[in-house]
Amino acid sequence: MVGTPMYGKIQGLRTKGYSKRRTARELNIDKRTVGKYWDMNDESYARYLLDSKERAKILDPYRDFIVAELEKHHDINSAIMDSHLREKFSEFSPSYRSVRLYVANLREELGFPKQTKIRQFCEVEELPMGFQAQVDMGQKTMTDIYGKNVKIYIFAMVMSCSRKKFVYFQDKPFNAEDFIKAHDLAFRYYGGRTTEIVYDQDRVMTVSENAGDLILTEAFENYYRYAGFSVRLCRGYDPQSKGKIEAVVKYVKGNFLACRTYFGISQLNSEGLAWLDRTANAKIHDTTKMVPDYVFTDEVKYLRSVPLLSEPVLPKTASIRKSNVVPYRQNRYEVPKGTYMPGRYARIEVDESEGKVIFYDSNTGEFLIEHKLEINGVGRFVQIPKNSDRFRETKYDSLKVKVLEGFDGLKPAEMYVESIMERYPRYIRDQLSIINKAQKIYSKDELKAALTYCIERDLFSATDFRDTLEYFKQESVAERYRETEIKLPVKYSIVTAQQRDISAYTSAVSGGMGL
Structure with missing residues (x-):
């Protein structure tokens, strides 16, 4: 009406x-x-x-x-x-x-007309019970009680056979640890895991942390092997291989989260579980024409148990601070000067039996330093021992050692290199790299000559050193050309040219006797 x-x-x-x-x-x-x-x-x-x-x-x-x-x-x-x-x-x-x-x-x-949208479906092959689950992520902007917008991040999993769904929400982007936690919660909700889990390669497995990122990182690789399931990556937006989970994310955003006020992430997750039991898993599915909860009572028999999530699965990481320290267990451990870079993290490995803690670069695996584990309090600053000079080397010292080795122990070389590093503190790597490349091209004698030439003329720059080597090379080539003469064979060396009197030529010109 x-x-x-x-x-x-x-x-x-x-x-x-x-x-x-x-x-x-x-x-x-x-x-x-x-x-x-x-x-x-x-x-x-x-x-x-x-x-x-x-x-x-x-x-x-x-x-x-x-x-x-x-x-x-x-x-x-x-x-x-x-x-x-x-x-x-x-x-x-x-x-x-x-x-x-x-x-x-x-x-x-x-007079409240509603615009309807056509919903697209794509048939996919039905899989056996307990074989496959699908995972995907999503985002939805909600409004809180004060009228402010809040972005919610969604983790969704669905059983490919029974279509039983699970959903978990966060108010921050998922990182590797959050992603693993969401899997653990899902497996507890289902009471086990499937043989295989399908992921969206573009958005789930290949994003960087805190950028939406998730993530076939070392942490997740350790976890899925620990939990025992296999990973299948598929192309993004491929409905033939992951249409079920695409529909679930859309369903969560369009049904549960739509027209809902945000009262906090804990309440949202509680309401989400109630919605799963009341609506998402309790109503007849459009495709299978069966209720997911009823079908799942049979599928759960085919799921495999998952061991409890243990702490060692998640590698410990911490950001490297500007003061070149890494916080761990409420203490601060010093790392070599020059280690800090914006966004750089340290991976922390602890050997409780030996009482030591070791720090590595979280991306490259490069060893940073080893410390004695501080167990006597909190808020302590653990310094590099003063007699451990090799740990106080900067990140350029390994390159410096290579350059000095390239001079084959020449005494002036160390003074020359250190002078360059002092003059160009912001371009040390570039300066040393130029010298190191030159050492791979020129001979020891050429390097020694160029080094002596630069020191005598106060040319303390890698580009001056390189240009000197190129100048010497060009001069050497020119000198070789100047020294090259055309010489007769020895057997012709006694032959001399005949010399005539000038009158003979004058007579020939005036019509007299020929030469």
């Missing part, structure tokens, strides 16, 4: 000569609705309106709540409305069909 304003619009467009089809399109309502009121006059409509009001409907007690939801969320659909009603009113018993019809009538009456 449409309200008086909508009835007036229908009659107004009819008076202007619009067709029923065009009127329906203009007002964004069904053509059958337009036809129902097309031939009504004002008296007929008033009588129809009176009859409708007198007839009680099963959902009338919930009308105010439904109207409030429609006014607040114009795009809310009947499925979401049904879920909200059952969540708000524990005694709610009307069927979903009743809710759908009642909401449709209220939309027409109040």
Whole structure:
């Protein structure tokens, strides 16, 4: 039933000569609705309106709540409305069909048309029970009680056979540790794991941490081997291989999270679990025509047990601070000067039996330093021992050693290299790399000559050193060309040219006797 304003619009467009089809399109309502009121006059409509009001409907007690939801969320659909009603009113018993019809009538009456979207499906091969699960991530912006936007990050898993779903939310981007935790929670929810899990290669397995990132990192690789399942990566946006999970993420965002106020991440996860039991896993699936919870009672028999998540699976990491220290167990451990770089992390390995802690670069695995594990308190600063000079070397010292070795122990070389490092502190790597490359091209004698030349003329720069080597090489080539002469064989060395008197040539020119 449409309200008086909508009835007036229908009659107004009819008076202007619009067709029923065009009127329906203009007002964004069904053509059958337009036809129902097309031939009504004002008296007929008033009588129809009176009859409708007198007839009680099963959902009338919930009308105010439904109207409030429609006014607040114009795009809310009947499925979401049904879920909200059952969540708000524990005694709610009307069927979903009743809710759908009642909401449709209220939309027409109040003039809240809803734009419908075509939902696309793709058939995929059905897999045996307990064989495969699918995982994907998503994001959704919600509004909190103060009207501020809050971005929510979604982890979803679905059993490929039974379609039983699991969902977990965070208010921050997932990193490797969060991703592993979500898997552990999912396996506990299901009571086991499948043989295989499918992931979206583009968005789940190949993103960097804290950027949305997830992640076939060392941590996750250790975990999936520890848990015992195999990983299958597929192309992003490939519905043939992961259409089930794509639909689940869309379902979570479009049903559970839609038109919902954010009260905190803990409450959201609690409400999510209740929604799974009440709606997502309790209603007949559109494709299988079966209830996921019922099918899962058989599938759970095929799942494999997962050992409890233990701490060693997650490698410990910590950011390297500007002061070249790494925090660990509320203490600060010094690392070699020059180790710090923005965004650089240290991987921490602890040997409790030996009482030591070792730090490595988390990306390259490069050894940084080893310390004695501090167990006598917190807030302590563990310094590099003063007699451990090799640990106080900067990150350029390994390159410096290579350069000095390239000079084959020449005494002036160390002074020359250190002078360059002092003059160009921001370009040490570039300066040393230039010298190191030159050492691979020129001979020891050439390097020694160029070194002596540069020191004598105060040319303390790697580019000057390189240019000197090139200059010497060019001069050497030119000198070889200058020394090259055309010499006769020894057997012709005694032959001399005959010398004539000038008068003989004069006579020949004047017509006299020839030469």
